[in-house]
Amino acid sequence: MSKQQKRLSASKRLKIPRKSYTWVVKSSPGPHREGIPLLVVLRDILGLVDNAKESRYVIGAGKILVDGVPRKNYKFPVGLFDVISIPDMEANFRVVFDEKGRFTTIEVDDADVKLYRIDNKTMVKGGKIQLNLFDGTNIIGDNTYKAKDSLLLSIPDKKIKEHLKYEEGSLAMITGGEHAGEVGVIKRIKVVRSSHPNLVEIEGKYDFTTIEDYVFVVGKDKPVIDIGV
Secondary structure (H helix, E strand, C coil), rough: CCCCCCCCCCCCCCCCCCCCCCCCCCCCCCCCCCCCCCCCCHHHHHCCCCCCCHHHHHCCCCCCEEEEEEEECCCECCCCEEEEEEHCEEEEEEEEEEECCEEEEEEEECCCCCEEEEEEEEEEEEHHEEEEECCCCCEEECCCCCCCCCCECCCCCCCCCEEEECCHHHHHHHHHHHHHCCCCEEEECCCCCCCCCCCCEEECCCCCEEEEEEEEEEECCECCCCCCC
């Protein structure tokens, strides 16, 4: 696999100029299936530094926290709902989607919590139930939590503060496909009796149908975290 990434062929989720330079930093392997290198966030999205050299210096000095943990790798991938904190500026930003489904950031006051989706569950030593979350985080839970449910956790200690069920009537954000970034109410969950994913009808500004894997519950009547909507 190539260690380099051309801007023109980079993921469309990256909100970067495509023709200004040939190359862009490529993310290291990390928690998210699809993420943005920390350097790109500081330079191209937040505009807090002028160039890659300044960004590498700030990150290498441990001045940037992701979900409450200092990250010194400028290629570290940050993804949906990650909280980027800069203590020297007393500023906190959350990674969200813009109206075109691209990663962007918003400044937030609730930087002590993060929303996670449960991807699946496994049984570990001692018969305990481990919840496997969407960004690679694993925590111990129980069978009251189901796959596709969401959890509001405190960061960085990851204590459960709220449980959001994946069910009809819940508020959800779409994380993939042509509707990525849109928020609406789950109107109907259609179980497909085949190898194809289940379908979900979403009611919002207009109704549409998407696959279950793209649905991320964010609240009931309103989002439980600030997501910019």
